[in-house]
Amino acid sequence: MTGLAGAKRIVVKVGSALLVGADGADAQWLAAFAADVARLRARGQQVLVVSSGAVALGRRRLALRKRALTLPEKQAAAAAGQSALMRAWEEALEPHGVHAAQILLTRDDTEVRRRWLNARATVETLLALGVVPVVNENDTVVTEEIRYGDNDRLAARVAQMIGADVLVLLSDVDGLYTADPRNDPSAEHLPRVPRLTPQIEAMAGGANAESGVGTGGMATKLAAARIASAAGCATVITLGARPSPLRAVEDGERATVIEPSTTPAAAYKAWIAGSLAPAGALVVDEGAAQAVRRGKSLLAAGVRRTEGRFDKGDAVVIRDEAGHEIARGLVRYEAEDAERICGLKSEAIEAALGYTSGPLVHADDLALAAHAAA
Ligand code: GLU
Numbered sequence: 001m002t003g004l005a006g007a008k009r010i011v012v013k014v015g016s017a018l019l020v021g022a023d024g025a026d027a028q029w030l031a032a033f034a035a036d037v038a039r040l041r042a043r044g045q046q047v048l049v050v051s052s053g054a055v056a057l058g059r060r061r062l063a064l065r066k067r068a069l070t071l072p073e074k075q076a077a078a079a080a081g082q083s084a085l086m087r088a089w090e091e092a093l094e095p096h097g098v099h100a101a102q103i104l105l106t107r108d109d110t111e112v113r114r115r116w117l118n119a120r121a122t123v124e125t126l127l128a129l130g131v132v133p134v135v136n137e138n139d140t141v142v143t144e145e146i147r148y149g150d151n152d153r154l155a156a157r158v159a160q161m162i163g164a165d166v167l168v169l170l171s172d173v174d175g176l177y178t179a180d181p182r183n184d185p186s187a188e189h190l191p192r193v194p195r196l197t198p199q200i201e202a203m204a205g206g207a208n209a210e211s212g213v214g215t216g217g218m219a220t221k222l223a224a225a226r227i228a229s230a231a232g233c234a235t236v237i238t239l240g241a242r243p244s245p246l247r248a249v250e251d252g253e254r255a256t257v258i259e260p261s262t263t264p265a266a267a268y269k270a271w272i273a274g275s276l277a278p279a280g281a282l283v284v285d286e287g288a289a290q291a292v293r294r295g296k297s298l299l300a301a302g303v304r305r306t307e308g309r310f311d312k313g314d315a316v317v318i319r320d321e322a323g324h325e326i327a328r329g330l331v332r333y334e335a336e337d338a339e340r341i342c343g344l345k346s347e348a349i350e351a352a353l354g355y356t357s358g359p360l361v362h363a364d365d366l367a368l369a370a371h372a373a374a
Contacts, residue, residue, distance in 0.1 A: 003234055003257070004250050007166040009127070010040065011233075013050045013155035013224075014170055018240045020056040025088035031095075032243035037132060038096035040246065046127040048162065049100075050135045050155035051089065057081035071144060078139035089134050099131045104138035107146050110157040113276070117313040117330070120161050127162075156224035160231035163264035167228045168249070169221050170240025175256030176218065178203055193258045196226055225258040232264035273328050273367035276315035280308025280335060282360060289320045292327050292366065297359035300341040300349060310335045318361065327368045329361035 004010065014033070019026055037047050055074055058081025059065060064073055082104070089100040103123065109115045126133045135158055137148050148154040152169055159167040179187040193200055201222055225235035238255035242248045249255050262270070284292070288302020298318060310316055312334045318327045331338060333353075338360060341349050349356040 004166055004168070004236065004246065005043075007045060007164075009046045009048075009162060009164040010166045010168060011048045011050060011155055011159040011162070011164045012037070012168045012170065012246070013151055014052065015151065015172075015240065016052040016056040017172060018170060019051065019053040019085075019088070020060075024057060024060055025053070025084065027088065027092070029241075029243065030088055030092040033245070034089075034092035034096060034098070036244040036246045038093070038098055041096075041098060041130065041132070048123065048127070048133045048135065048158065048164070049089070050151050050158060051085060052136065052151045053085045053088075054078040054081040054136055054139060057084045057088075075140045082136065082139075085136070086134065089132075093132060100134045101126050101131045103133050103135045105135060105154065105158070106138050106142050107148050110161055113315075113330075114311060114313045116161060123158075123162050150220045152220045152224035153227065156227035156231075156233075156235075159228050159233045160267075163231075163268060164228075164233050165264060166234050166236060167224070168236045168238065168246065169224060170245050171218075171221065171237055172239070172241065173218070173237075174239040174254035175237050176200070176203060176222075176258075189254060190256050191254075193256060195261065196222065196229060196258060222258075229258060229261045230267060232260045232262045232267040234258065234260050268364075269367040272315060272330060272365065273369075276328070278308075278317045278328060279314035280306060280310035280331075281317040281319055282306055282331070282338070283319050283321060284326070285321065289318075289326050292318060293368065295363055295366075295368075297363040298327075298329065298361040298366065299346055299359050300338075300344050301346070303338070303342045303360055305342055306335055306339045308335060310338075312357070316361070318366075325369045327361075327366050329367065330365040331361055332357040332365075333360060 018029060040047050055077045058077030058079065061080045061084060062077055064077055069077065086100065086102050093100050105119060109119050123133055137151065137154055155167060176190045176193065177187040181187040221237055228235045235258040236249060236255050238245060238249050283304045284298065285302050285304055288298060292298050304321065310331055312332060313330055315328055316331045317325055318329060319325055337353050341352055344352060
């Protein structure tokens with residue numbers, strides 16, 4: 001009913017409070033959760049985990065137990081704790097024959113397009129290899145001004161980056177209520193939120209006080225859900241402290257599902273078509289124009305010339321020789337290399353450049369102009 005069973009790609013955010021007990025990583029919870037993840041993987045679903053816990057584990061390691069840490073102390077704790085965190089994930093996943101891979105991101109990695117594309121390519125490769133990427137913020141290098149700040153938002157950005165269909169935020173409450181259930185007996189649980197209205201957002205106030213170990217309360221969960229929803233990804237907020245929280249959701253235990261407002265593919269195409277300033281253009285012959293209109297990749301063979309100084313990963317306009325815009329897309333070669341391979345068959349690209357990145361613009365990265373669809 002949450003769509004978890006039908007999802008192809010799932011991002012699960014695990015907070016510090018779940019992972020870190022009084023004596024370090026909570027191996028028992030992790031072992032049960034790893035079994036839950038392995039079950040999804042065995043069904044052919046791809047799972048990425050966004051895991052907090054570096055600061056909490058590092059504090060213990062470095063005996064920094066006083067309440068408030070300075071920023072350099074927090075960063076030192078994260079540096080010492082991140083390796084312990086990864087060891088805990090590896091030990092939990094290993095019995096299932098599943099490898100973990102560490103990915104540390106900063107905000108720029110999801111906002112600067114070139115880095116975004118690189119990070120996405122790495123995550124795609126790991127997922128295709130059956131690995132469970134374990135993502136955290138790269139706390140040791142970010143300053144307060146450029147932080148995501150909380151892993152709920154980081155998880156939503158990662159879900160957007162990889163076109164996930166479901167984002168699961170494991171929390172210390174089993175979803176969203178109309179009021180704070182701890183002090184208002186009339187509070188009602190909301191199993192399904194079709195749209196994030198201002199009224200729904202107002203309910204987040206006080207519904208989930210900070211737990212003391214991690215950051216984000218319910219307001220940051222809704223901020224994350226807003227990012228996910230616009231990216232075509234459903235958000236599930238549920239209790240994380242159960243041994244197998246994903247199975248529990250599938251079995252119908254309490255959760256709140258916030259529905260997406262679009263599909264991942266449509267959100268991605270809208271982003272290419274609308275949000276990016278094109279850095280150049282590719283002028284294509286009639287055959288290539290037809291192919292692109294039918295949803296095919298743009299091959300170098302059909303490109304007559306390039307315009308502008310674009311970089312690999314930049315948005316470009318695709319025009320026919322009469323100057324009509326056909327589509328926009330993300331180009332896989334920088335301008336100079338693109339110019340050198342204009343008109344070449346795909347097999348000849350490697351000889352010309354010493355490498356190949358495939359088609360000039362891949363079909364997945366193309367958004368047709370409104371009037372251009374065949
Ligand atoms: N990145 C932080 C850590 O691993 C946690 C941030 C959060 O929980 O929101 O300790």
